[in-house]
Every structure is written in structure tokens, then in C-alpha cells.
Amino acid sequence: MTWSAPIWIYLWLAGMAGGAFVAGFLASRFSGQGQKPLLPMATVVGIPLAVLGVLLLIVDLGRPEWFWHLMTQFKALSPMSMGTWILIAWVMIAFVLVVMWWLDSRVEEQVASLMKRLEGLLAAVNALLSVGLISYTGVLLSVSSQSLWAGTVLLPALFVASAVSTGVAMLVITALAVNWATREGSSFRVSGHTVAMLAEADAIVILIELAVLIGFVIWLVISGATDALGVLFTGAMAAPTWIGVVLLALLIPLGLDMAARGKPLEGGVVRTVLMSSFCVIVGGLILRWVITIGGQM
């Protein structure tokens, strides 16, 4: 099999990094200053995920020492070429943002206000790049001749929904971990209310993902790609698809998020939200696995 573990792990990591950035950016923008720590949190956790993904990609090449050949081309038609540039730009801007956020409290006020505006601009640019990044993880597969991947236009939509869902789940886990590790009043903390809203947002994204998955299946059935679909739902990948994707990535976290909805974030509710987020993240990995491997069968 040409594309194996490094590829599907990479698609999952890049999706999670980009998804968390999009989620952090939207939450901060829509709510004003209230969720300030979310975007830096998404960025700081996202960078190592994206870099690890890139390393996996390079290791998976037949000639890893020639990876720089990628950087001699800019081919709009080749999703891998576009993805390379998006990833490079995303990691660089994310890194600059982290440095600037760190400097914020360490420079004079006039410089700081100028930097704030630049940070806002860079964050918006990277949010757009994140959309490109998470879309690319699906487009990479769908621009091909494998019927499971190319038979519909819904694979990028499915991967995007999963990327945002896993990204939000990662933000929830990170926020809870930071809250647990820091004292009351620390500027790194995220309010319990915000975490609860993230979990609620994830439930809606999961519903969207479920709808896209159903559309994906119906489209493939109508277009006659039932063999490809059979691999996923009744064939070699059936167990991971039903248990990993349908249950772990979608139905179980949806149920858990519903159970936690509207309740104050303490004790058992925290555990429920945490459990839901872990399910989403593991389920997202299994989704990349069954699609990447199933498409080549």
C-alpha cells in the first residue's frame, strides 16, 4: 500500500492543528476579548502537531533527503504542492504569533498597541490558512483516481468537519489541563463557561459531520461506487468504521455532550466533557485511517 500510517496520522495531526486554530480564532473574534487565552492555546499546541505531521510526511517519502524539491515548485493543480506551501506559511506565522504574544507584556505600551494590530492581522491570515490546511487534508485524497476518495466532492467536507471537531476537542482538553495546573486568577485560564460552550459547539460540529458522512455514503451509492463503500461498511474496514467512526467519533461524544449540556462544569460533568473530547480525537484518527487505507483497497 503506497500511503500507510505516516499519511493518515499526518492528515489527522494537520487537521487537528488547523481545526483548533479556526475554532480558537472564531471563538475569540465572536466573543470579543473574553476568550483571549484560547487562540494562543490553539497555536502553541498546534505548532508541534503540525511540525510532527510534516516530519512524518518527510520520513514517508521514498527519497526523504530530496524533500526540498517540493519547495522548487508552486503548482496550483497539485494539492500536495499547495498543501506544502500552506503548511510552511501556517507554521511560520503561528511561530511569529507565539513570539509576539510572549513579547506583548514585555514591550512599551506604544509598541504593544502596534503589535496588537499586527497580531490581529496575522491571526486572521492564519485562520484563512487554517481553512486551506484542513481542506487540503481532504483534497489531497479526493484529487485522485481512487473511487472512495474521488467519487464525491464531500470527502474534503467530511475531513474539515472532523478537523474542526478534533481541534475543538483538543482545545477543551488543553483548557481543562491548563485550568487544573494553574492557580485561580492566572491569565492562562479559560472560564468554565467557555469550556462548556466549546463542548456545545463541538456537538453541533459533530452533527454537521454526521450529516456530511450520510451525504457521502448516499452520493457514493447513487454514483455506483458501492464496491469502495463496501470496504468501509461491510468489508475489511467495517469494524473500525462502525466502532471508530460512527460510535467513537460521532454518536458517543454527541451523547456525552448532550448529557453535559447546560450543567455547571464541575466534577462528573468535567469527566463527561473530557471523555467526549478523547473519543472525538481517537475517532478522528480512526476516520483518517479507514478512509486512507480503505480507498487503496
Added chain:
Amino acid sequence: MAEKAFLFDSTRCTACRGCQAACKQWNEYDEEIPTVENGVDARNRGSYENPPELSPTTWLRMKFTEVERDGKVDWFFTRMACMHCAKASCENVCPTGAISHLEDGFVLIDQQWCIGCGYCVQACPYHVPHKDEHTGTARKCTSCVDRRNAGYEPACVKACPPDALLYDDRDKLLALARQRVQGLRAAGNDRANLYGDTELGGLNVLYILEDDPEIYGLPAEPVLATRNAVGQWLSGVLTAGLITALPFWFLFKRKRELESTGGGAR
């Protein structure tokens, strides 16, 4: 430079597989005998066809198809190798530009530039290129560019005893193929057809077939992997930009409004 091509005439092919052997020999892959020990599934699958698929070391194979009709078995032979498409999916998706068209229309993978990402393997509608674990690169028929540059015919063409395989200017071969197909039809075979004239912008391997392309294992309407690239990008971007953004807008924006009007958090 005139555009060159191969012509495979299935009515002349005797399935001796001389082309398959010549390809291996010229490209020095003759030591890789397709056996179970060499990692190739060489079990009896009820066909004389062997190996079952193209591989990093098999760039040309004869595909055998047995079809039972009215109690009789019809036996079809096809040459399976790179089609050298004018609109080549592999070339389009190759992120390093290692895959390109030669001036005479053939598609070549530059072995000094390919990084072995495997994208061409996924994109080819004929499943031709394969990633070679030894060289780390994607490999396929080179159109014997080395032989042709030295003034020789491609190895497969040179080896073909009944001249079922020809190499010449594409125009000339196209005219000849049309004439032969016309002859077959005049002789009563309504299904006789020419494959490769228009598929994917015109293949540089032309086929004279006695029956529908699917019977030979050739897709009747092969599609370019990048044909719908814009739609695929839009699918991802719109989902991210509109659909998944909605819950955040709905939840976080509402909270802000509640707070600014003094309503407080829920």
C-alpha cells in the same frame, strides 16, 4: 518534433508476451521473477495472466480476459502499460515537477527529481506508476527514451513477432488504426473500435480493439484526477468557512451580546 505513439492491434496479438519479457530485459529487471518468494502473488487465478498487476519492476504486462458467451470462451489480450496521456493526471498532481511530457508526447518520471511521495500512484486512472522501495521513486514505462534517443525502437515493439505492436508518428498510426478498424467493421465486426484517439486529450498508446474497452479492462471514459480540483477545494473551504463557523457564531456571539446588554451569562 512529430508526436510519436505506440499502436497495439489486438487482432494481431498472439499473447506470446515477448513485449513483457523484452521490457524486463531491457530495463534489467529480468532477475525479478514474479514468484511468491519475490512478494508477488503468483498463485493460479484461473488465468494465464501473470503477474496480476503492474509493479515497480513490471512496467508492461499482457492482460488476459476470458469471457464466456453462448457456451464458448472468447479470449482477449491487452497491452497494459503507461498510456502516455496528453492530459496526464500524474503530471498534474506531481508536487515536484518530476513528471513531464517529452517533446514527442511521451510522459517521463525524472528519477533524479522524483521524491517518492506516491501521489502519481493514487492519481493515475490506469493504475500504472508504482513506488519502488529500492530506488525510493515512482517508476513506470519510460517509452524506452534511452533506446529511442539512440535511434532504436522501444524494446517491446522490437520484440513483437506478429507486429501487433508498432511505434511511429502518432498521425501515421492513427490513420492506419482507423483504416484497420474500418476493415474489421466491413468484415462484420460492429464492435471493433479505436481506443486512445480522444481519451484524456489523446493517448500516445492507441488500441485497435475487437470489442468494448471494458472487456479488455480499459475504462471507457477515463477521467483526469484533477478534473474537479476546484470543486473539491470549495467543498472543504465552504464547509469550514460557513457550516462549521455557524455554531461558534451562534454560541460565542450570543454570549457577548448577552453580556453587553447586562443579561449576563446563562
